[in-house]
Amino acid sequence: MSRLIETHSSRNPRLLLFYGIISGLLTLLVCGLAYRQLFKTGLYSERERLQNQRRVIFPRPRGNIYDRDGRVLVGNRARFSVVLDLAQLRGEFRAEYRKVERNYSSMDRAERPNFDQLERISRASVVQGYLDKLNFILGRNELVRATELNRHVSQTLLLPYVLLDDLAPEEYARLIERLPVTSPLQVYTSSTRYYPFGSAAAHTLGFIGINNDPEAEDFGDEDLLTFKMKGSSGRTGLEKVFDEQLQGESGGAVYRVDPAGYKVDRPIEQRRPVQGHDISTSLDIELQQAAELAMVGRTGAAVALDIKTGEVLVLASKPDYDLNTFVPRLTQDEAKAIETSGGWLNRTIQGQYPPGSTFKVITSTAGLRSGAIEPGASKVICPGYLMVGNRRFPCDGIHGEVDLVKAIRVSCNTFFYRYGIETGPDLLAAEAHRFGFDHPTGIELPYEFSSPHVASPAWKKANMHLPWTAGDTANTSIGQGDTLVTPLQVACMVASFARGETETKPTLLHDPKRAPQHTTAIGLAPADYNAILEGLAQCYQFGTARLANVEGLHAAAKTGTAQKGRIDLAWMIAFAPIENPQIAIAVVMEGTEPDVSYHGAFFAAPIVKSILTAWKEKSEREPLKPVSFKVD
Amino acid sequence: MFPKRFDQARPFLTLGIVLLAWLFVPLAVKSFTRATFFEIQAPLVVADSYVQFLQTFWSNRMHSKDELLQAGQQVAGLIAQYDYSTQQNQQLQAEILRLENLLNLPPMPAFRFEPARVARRDFSGWWQRMVIRKGENYGIPVGAPVVFSGGVVGRVTEVHRYTAVVDLITSPTFRLAATASGDNRPVSYQGGLNDSFKSPRGIVEFVPLDIYATRTATRRLVTSGLGGVFPPGLTIGDITNLESSADGLFKLGEVQLDERLGSLTEVTVLVPLNPEEL
Numbered sequence: 001m002s003r004l005i006e007t008h009s010s011r012n013p014r015l016l017l018f019y020g021i022i023s024g025l026l027t028l029l030v031c032g033l034a035y036r037q038l039f040k041t042g043l044y045s046e047r048e049r050l051q052n053q054r055r056v057i058f059p060r061p062r063g064n065i066y067d068r069d070g071r072v073l074v075g076n077r078a079r080f081s082v083v084l085d086l087a088q089l090r091g092e093f094r095a096e097y098r099k100v101e102r103n104y105s106s107m108d109r110a111e112r113p114n115f116d117q118l119e120r121i122s123r124a125s126v127v128q129g130y131l132d133k134l135n136f137i138l139g140r141n142e143l144v145r146a147t148e149l150n151r152h153v154s155q156t157l158l159l160p161y162v163l164l165d166d167l168a169p170e171e172y173a174r175l176i177e178r179l180p181v182t183s184p185l186q187v188y189t190s191s192t193r194y195y196p197f198g199s200a201a202a203h204t205l206g207f208i209g210i211n212n213d214p215e216a217e218d219f220g221d222e223d224l225l226t227f228k229m230k231g232s233s234g235r236t237g238l239e240k241v242f243d244e245q246l247q248g249e250s251g252g253a254v255y256r257v258d259p260a261g262y263k264v265d266r267p268i269e270q271r272r273p274v275q276g277h278d279i280s281t282s283l284d285i286e287l288q289q290a291a292e293l294a295m296v297g298r299t300g301a302a303v304a305l306d307i308k309t310g311e312v313l314v315l316a317s318k319p320d321y322d323l324n325t326f327v328p329r330l331t332q333d334e335a336k337a338i339e340t341s342g343g344w345l346n347r348t349i350q351g352q353y354p355p356g357s358t359f360k361v362i363t364s365t366a367g368l369r370s371g372a373i374e375p376g377a378s379k380v381i382c383p384g385y386l387m388v389g390n391r392r393f394p395c396d397g398i399h400g401e402v403d404l405v406k407a408i409r410v411s412c413n414t415f416f417y418r419y420g421i422e423t424g425p426d427l428l429a430a431e432a433h434r435f436g437f438d439h440p441t442g443i444e445l446p447y448e449f450s451s452p453h454v455a456s457p458a459w460k461k462a463n464m465h466l467p468w469t470a471g472d473t474a475n476t477s478i479g480q481g482d483t484l485v486t487p488l489q490v491a492c493m494v495a496s497f498a499r500g501e502t503e504t505k506p507t508l509l510h511d512p513k514r515a516p517q518h519t520t521a522i523g524l525a526p527a528d529y530n531a532i533l534e535g536l537a538q539c540y541q542f543g544t545a546r547l548a549n550v551e552g553l554h555a556a557a558k559t560g561t562a563q564k565g566r567i568d569l570a571w572m573i574a575f576a577p578i579e580n581p582q583i584a585i586a587v588v589m590e591g592t593e594p595d596v597s598y599h600g601a602f603f604a605a606p607i608v609k610s611i612l613t614a615w616k617e618k619s620e621r622e623p624l625k626p627v628s629f630k631v632d
Numbered sequence: 633m634f635p636k637r638f639d640q641a642r643p644f645l646t647l648g649i650v651l652l653a654w655l656f657v658p659l660a661v662k663s664f665t666r667a668t669f670f671e672i673q674a675p676l677v678v679a680d681s682y683v684q685f686l687q688t689f690w691s692n693r694m695h696s697k698d699e700l701l702q703a704g705q706q707v708a709g710l711i712a713q714y715d716y717s718t719q720q721n722q723q724l725q726a727e728i729l730r731l732e733n734l735l736n737l738p739p740m741p742a743f744r745f746e747p748a749r750v751a752r753r754d755f756s757g758w759w760q761r762m763v764i765r766k767g768e769n770y771g772i773p774v775g776a777p778v779v780f781s782g783g784v785v786g787r788v789t790e791v792h793r794y795t796a797v798v799d800l801i802t803s804p805t806f807r808l809a810a811t812a813s814g815d816n817r818p819v820s821y822q823g824g825l826n827d828s829f830k831s832p833r834g835i836v837e838f839v840p841l842d843i844y845a846t847r848t849a850t851r852r853l854v855t856s857g858l859g860g861v862f863p864p865g866l867t868i869g870d871i872t873n874l875e876s877s878a879d880g881l882f883k884l885g886e887v888q889l890d891e892r893l894g895s896l897t898e899v900t901v902l903v904p905l906n907p908e909e910l
Binding site: 078170 | 804805806807808809817818820822838856858859860861862881882
């Protein structure tokens, strides 16, 4: 029996057809592969990179803020926390998962946790194990916050998971010594704001808030999935105005990750954060503290300026708040307490006050420049009031015969009613405008009162749609009525007058080489200027401002009292030394106590005295060398 | 019959199988084997140490009587100095106790001092450690601080029946909380990557910005006592340079350690009287 052997002929037309089809398909396949390999390589490698790489942005420490002598007003302190590197725990998570799964295996299938739940349980269990180690070392009793942990895993897996935050130095030391160097638990340092002087200059320095979206600043590829650690940004004060300078350069790292999102190696690319620039302010913390100490428990503002340069030495507003309470964050109760006390308001630049009798300096200047007042010749007999029309305008006392010098010394309203009316409202307003009472000072602080104004016929018509009366002029000439200014504006007026000029541009930045300011001259003859100066000097020596008198210091001063609604305002302005003016001061205190009549002589003078005393003591001793601070 | 080529490869095959089998051996067995191996090896190390000691002994016997007399006089002088120091220490201890009682402070951790001979030193780049000739037999616990007259030597990491392994202060895995002398803020000290035959060095981190040190004006680094393992005030070394960290928050720098660490023959283990302190 013969075997039937199947044979093929390579020339079989049917096979040739298959050869053709197979060759065509293979060619198509090769072409497709070649197309993808040769022409689409970039696209696929880019997709692979985006899928496998993650970018992490670290915040940068902010720059420090110093006072004019180099003392740190706002610094950074280290904040120690313990973090857990979850990427190192993948094996433990898997082992724990199997263990937990076995434990639940005896349960009914319907009641068993699903995959996600088992994963969360096992993860929390492993993390709690590490937390227990910390609890043992530190004598604490902390429990893992499962919700927070799950959120961390799903949203910020590449960032270290913070187990314990803001450790005390002793705790940090114990952990340094007891945690193995290779442990997944590591001590992590970040920076937080530190205020060595607590509440001093709180409104001026300002505070920071959390910034959830710190800038990456050209680090890595912006297309990569990015995790950003929380940064900070200035919310008020200098922290806000100079936020850009104070912010440093963000650090960052690019990691390769596995499909679960855990980093698998050292960073592919890395940049360390760089601290922001420092700021040297013109504040003098010694004078600032002296002013604030004298203002404790009261409501008001105090400003002191360097007369020659316009640099702000003191900017104190009460009530205030301790900036350290903002670290790490202000509690709701603390915020409410500040709100209740009225502490949010920076009264030095936001307080809107009628200037009271401090305005008499401007009335005198306007009167002398217009010729309405002649030193020595212009006199009134003060019976304790002046009748304007049929309305009686009161004076604080019966001063008898009063000339300009005496009028300033005893703050005689009758004299200024009379010569204010003679000068005229338009000239009074124009003089006030020359001293900068009609516009903000432009100091480097946010939220300055933007519409200060001096009452005048035009202003009253435009804003109140009422005609101007002689009584309005009388009120304006003694700083009452609708004129509203800030304490900083008044301080600028004092500094300008002390220099014999009309405007002072205040600044909070210190420059040891800053040239003296020079603006338009005051436009008074020397005899006229000296008459006002004599009145101010007498006021300081034995007039209404005598309670501010500092032994051995010749100064010029003027008190004032005004009303804003039902609140009495106690004002005082001063500059010293009179022979070579260097420091100008303006203080206003709000009468918060019922049944107490607020006068500048009693309530503002002690604060002026405190500032002058501190200034005198400091100017008589050797200049301080810059000092550093310790974080206890 | 296997071909010749396979016969030659048989040892490698066996080694491969053993290694593969070792991978699947339970952890407990591995630990037991390692401990046993060390215990078996320990007498050799100890014996070697005794031989070295004997060698030193006999070499010392070669000195002349005059040399010995001179050395004896020097030792007598030292003993007198130490006697005086001991008296001073007793007075200071009494004063510390009085102040602690006065201020109602918790007592400082108390230690028992256990002197031990060094049996073997290993200063290779990876294993900066030494073996001492005392172990469980003298109640030495894991984690106990080890010191010598120049300051900190290291910390006990393994304890065997008659020996103990000390992780040296030069080791990169050694870390403790320290303070710059005259300051009370804790900083972190960690051993560095020390090459053999070079001066031992370490790294100091998280140093506050107002602490300064240069090669010519060094700053002494001492234990802080805050970590709860080492008592305060023990010398670690001298900070020879400090530079600001990139984030500007701290400084970091190098610490020059005692040269004698490389030739120690005798150390003291500080055994806490309360073992829970470790």
